[in-house]
Amino acid sequence: MTEHNPTTTSKQTFAALGQRVIDIETDAVRGLSRFLDENFATACELLLACQGRAIVIGMGKSGHIGGKIAATLASTGTPAFFVHPGEASHGDLGMITEQDVVIAISNSGETAEVLSIAPLIKRRGVKLISMTGNPRSTLAELSDVHVCIAVEQEACPLGLAPTSSTTATLVMGDALAVALLHARGFTADDFAMSHPGGSLGRRLLLHIHDVMHAGERTPLVNQHVTISAALLEMSRKGLGMTGITDDQGRLVGIFTDGDLRRILDQRIDLHTTAIAQVMTPNPITIKPDVLAAQGLKLMEDRKINGLFVVDEQGFAQGALNMHDLLKAGVL
Structure with a gap:
């Protein structure tokens, strides 16, 4: 690893580097608007019609984002939870039923752990929504509907660490959740019932x-x-x-x-x-x-x-x- 003396980096440089990241990720989020298309609407329709739960799967950083998306869906009226694809290959696949809809997240669309269980999900007749940055990827092709989350570049200067792509995925997940919230007629009282603890619950539940x-x-x-x-x-x-x-x-x-x-x-x-x-x-x-x-x-x-x-x-x-x-x- 190349040695670097942190004292050679000025405060102004740190601020400039941080601003660059914010600018790149802001542009990535703005670029998502072009993907709010028929596929996005179809994904919403599948989730709205779901008689079971939304099952979110993803590996690595996509998995961390997937966990947050599942939590947001669950708290806004769409029953959901996260399943780790590695664990799914060793028994947790039994948590997924025919009434569920799976949201599979992979920026490349080629994540091995996700692809290994995708055919089994399809074989059960479970609807599969994929969120990838490549509409021609294997995962996108296997899916019933593909929601694109492609970004122009990662904020990481090496182009390696998931940064812009994970931010874009999180925002697209929020877009799905809020669109569904509106379609369900989800109210503040409904929200309060799933947030009884903490100051938020008190503000929404106490009369x-x-x-x-x-x-x-x-x-x-x-x-x-x-x-x-x-x-x-x-x-x-x-x-x-x-x-x-x-x-x-x-x-x-x-x-x-x-x-x-x-x-x-x-x-x-x-x-x-x-x-x-x-x-x-x-x-x-x-x-x-x-x-x-x-x-x-x-x-x-x-x-x-x-x-x-x-x-x-x-x-x-x-x-x-x-x-x-x-x-x-x-x-």
């Missing part, structure tokens, strides 16, 4: 009614009570606010810690003044079945720290503040 304070924990007072009585309710419930209701129980106003600071400068008698005289009328509210993430956005947009939750008739169902969303992991 306002999951995080709000309800029942006796909701700070509420009648509009005729004094400010001091309202402050006592705020103190007991610990949300830094209380809702004000009319005689029928509908929410008509809100009183917060901020409102208290403002009226203290006005020399108002807290023990004789009705809360209705100092409340903020017609407060911003939210419905209980709205996503918690939407509640967060509403608070951020309106620059408020709390919300009351009301039903269609305007009766208070609960309350929440930023701290509740923080505890629930929505922030």
Whole structure:
């Protein structure tokens, strides 16, 4: 191996080399548009009609990309998993059924491990989609449909390490997955069901009614009570606010810690003044079945720290503040 002194390469040179890679791979991705043709549409139709799963196979770097493509398909409504072609030759081929569709990835289209199992896949009557950079390759010829992923050049200056080709493959896989997502009418709720863990799942699955304070924990007072009585309710419930209701129980106003600071400068008698005289009328509210993430956005947009939750008739169902969303992991 040729010795190289890393101290001879300047920071500017590193940046220029990195920019060259980005430029080449960007051009490779742009070039994929010419392959969004009838073959791409046919591949989508095969996957959409599949009664089983999409089985993605690939060797080496193509295998790593294939694993990611399978994961993306699975999380967007197309049941899928990755099968290593080497393992498939030693028993894992039994994981593939007649109801499945196989997506075989090989940039050259001549990967021995993939070609060795392709005839067996075809013999079972399983539909085979290939993704290669050579439409005349053996794998492309064996396939029911071929999706081209050819690139002009690899970003590797030696032209050896898969770089542009793997990026192009990944993007084409995303194009398949998202096209299928749209065709299936896959929704955010569907997406949430396959992503229950982590912050993404919490943002998509948690609704306002999951995080709000309800029942006796909701700070509420009648509009005729004094400010001091309202402050006592705020103190007991610990949300830094209380809702004000009319005689029928509908929410008509809100009183917060901020409102208290403002009226203290006005020399108002807290023990004789009705809360209705100092409340903020017609407060911003939210419905209980709205996503918690939407509640967060509403608070951020309106620059408020709390919300009351009301039903269609305007009766208070609960309350929440930023701290509740923080505890629930929505922030």
